[in-house]
Amino acid sequence: EAGVTQSPTHLIKTRGQQATLRCSPISGHTSVYWYQQALGLGLQFLLWYDEGEERNRGNFPPRFSGRQFPNYSSELNVNALELEDSALYLCASSYRALTREADTQYFGPGTRLTVL
Amino acid sequence: AQKVTQAQTEISVVEKEDVTLDCVYETRDTTYYLFWYKQPPSGELVFLIRRNSFDEQNEISGRYSWNFQKSTSSFNFTITASQVVDSAVYFCALRTIIQGAQKLVFGQGTRLTINP
Numbered sequence: 001e002a003g004v005t006q007s008p009t010h011l012i013k014t015r016g017q018q019a020t021l022r023c024s025p026i027s028g029h030t031s032v033y034w035y036q037q038a039l040g041l042g043l044q045f046l047l048w049y050d051e052g053e054e055r056n057r058g059n060f061p062p063r064f065s066g067r068q069f070p071n072y073s074s075e076l077n078v079n080a081l082e083l084e085d086s087a088l089y090l091c092a093s094s095y096r097a098l099t100r101e102a103d104t105q106y107f108g109p110g111t112r113l114t115v116l
Numbered sequence: 117a118q119k120v121t122q123a124q125t126e127i128s129v130v131e132k133e134d135v136t137l138d139c140v141y142e143t144r145d146t147t148y149y150l151f152w153y154k155q156p157p158s159g160e161l162v163f164l165i166r167r168n169s170f171d172e173q174n175e176i177s178g179r180y181s182w183n184f185q186k187s188t189s190s191f192n193f194t195i196t197a198s199q200v201v202d203s204a205v206y207f208c209a210l211r212t213i214i215q216g217a218q219k220l221v222f223g224q225g226t227r228l229t230i231n232p
Contacts, residue, residue, distance in 0.1 A: 043222040045219040048219060056219060090160075107153070107160055107161035
């Protein structure tokens with residue numbers, strides 16, 4: 001069974017540009033999560049999508065947005081890039097997570113975004 | 117507030133030694149889930165184990181074992197007879213379901229180096 005896939009592997013942008021990161025979940029998973037892993041800041045929750053809807057977002061500015069498509073794949077968009085947006089962005093997926101049961105999140109290999 | 121503390125930033129041992137990674141968590145939720153993930157140099161987070169708050173049974177999987185103690189809010193991870201391939205950053209994570217959040221809260225990670 002294929003795992004979570006992310007593209008691109010690496011992305012280099014300059015300040016002020018926009019970045020688009022993509023994620024394909026494990027087949028059968030409907031929930032997609034985005035996390036940011038910046039140097040020295042650990043893993044921070046960004047966004048959670050389920051069934052095409054944004055269900056929750058972390059403490060990030062509106063420049064960080066995304067969407068989930070009918071096939072459950074997801075895009076993360078970062079507008080007006082700043083130097084501190086340089087990080088590894090990890091996508092995870094799980095089965096439907098709207099009950100009190102916690103479905104395990106499986107992670108992709110990440111996209112390393114560098115802002116110059 | 118939800119919080120996970122991994123007090124050990126870095127651990128270095130010689131191959132075949134046993135090593136324990138500590139994890140202490142804070143939550144007011146009565147139902148929660150604890151996880152351990154491994155992050156090798158490639159960057160992908162690899163799921164190792166999930167434990168429910170109402171199941172305090174310890175678990176062993178090959179050379180890996182986990183000790184969950186609600187009384188001390190700890191979920192420690194032990195590698196027996198460590199191997200060089202165990203070198204990675206290990207993250208402990210907490211997942212609670214408060215107001216539909218269902219996000220993972222990660223500790224800062226412990227960088228484990230196994231020297232030959």
